[in-house]
């Protein structure tokens with residue numbers, strides 16, 4: 001294979017060197033962005049009088065044709081070009097002749113690849129943003145349906161206090177809102193044009209980088225050419241965002257797996273989203289949730305990959321940077337696949353309200369309510385906590401619950417207990433009493449729902465601007 005840079009070399013590249021060096025097998029997926037960037041570059045060059053109008057038209061039409069032919073599968077990537085940039089340029093020269101060789105004026109593959117990866121990331125972040133947004137909408141509709149579905153809340157995976165399924169789901173609404181906002185924030189730093197930096201130090205041609213930025217809809221340009229070609233912070237940040245999304249999906253999945261188990265039986269995953277065992281006929285396995293949990297490791301791996309590639313890399317471009325792409329692509333592909341299936345699975349889950357409620361009656365989830373009852377009667381919380389603890393101990397030793405202890409039994413621990421203790425510790429009343437904003441009471445969840453619905457309408461028109 002003849003190289004773009006071969007003239008100063010005394011012999012052709014070894015096949016093994018080319019195979020090792022080539023990135024075409026993975027950067028081929030950047031072809032649309034590569035061509036889009038080249039068209040903008042050619043237009044800018046003609047605006048600046050560096051290319052004539054005719055040359056620009058020839059180049060742009062040639063590039064459009066190549067784009068079309070790749071889209072249609074008429075040009076295959078089954079060849080040994082060094083990378084997608086070389087590939088497109090060679091086809092252009094083949095198609096339109098010598099003029100094609102002018103396209104690379106005032107450009108290097110170093111700024112070109114930085115541009116392509118930013119264009120790709122920008123587009124993927126838009127898709128991701130929409131996916132997270134729809135997931136939040138699915139969650140909010142479930143929140144509305146389950147404001148009164150009481151379930152145990154846990155700390156240390158021990159039953160702690162009663163909450164509702166709506167309150168639980170609302171926690172994930174907040175996590176995914178933060179993910180969404182992080183994407184918008186990263187997007188600002190991705191949306192900056194590196195092109196025009198050349199190999200590392202710009203060039204002598206009178207180019208207009210702001211024009212190229214405008215043509216490609218970038219908000220600004222990179223202000224230092226060394227940084228422009230060697231900065232991959234935006235990839236680190238992007239994969240960090242992706243990792244956090246996976247972390248949230250993974251925690252959620254873990255709970256889905258547990259709650260679908262015979263031990264909990266809080267939910268049932270729809271058959272369409274469960275799998276069976278080839279050996280045990282009774283099994284229904286939560287494979288989707290498990291795979292999402294597993295794939296989280298893969299995305300974290302990508303984050304570690306890019307962080308390690310960047311560590312100690314001297315300015316400016318080094319070939320190490322070619323390794324930035326596979327981890328980025330894989331992270332996006334993985335998160336995209338997870339976010340495509342997760343909302344469907346979530347929406348079709350059947351909630352076993354009885355089991356959830358029943359679980360609130362075992363494990364003294366209303367012990368804090370006993371203490372809070374005494375606090376309302378004027379006892380300092382610390383003392384009230386101690387009295388409640390004694391009641392729980394009494395129940396445990398006498399095979400009782402706080403609900404079926406008699407008033408006389410209560411009075412052994414404090415004279416302040418009255419008949420209204422039973423009201424105060426009723427599980428439903430316990431939830432209803434936690435009306436503080438952020439809490440599980442229906443009215444508290446509704447207040448937050450209003451805020452979140454406003455958040456939805458405020459953001460629905462502007463994913464990654």
Ligand code: ARG
Pocket residue numbers: 023027082083109110113317319321322323
């Ligand atoms: N395939 C290369 C990459 O992904 C493109 C840039 C090559 N630049 C160079 N000077 N060899 O980074």
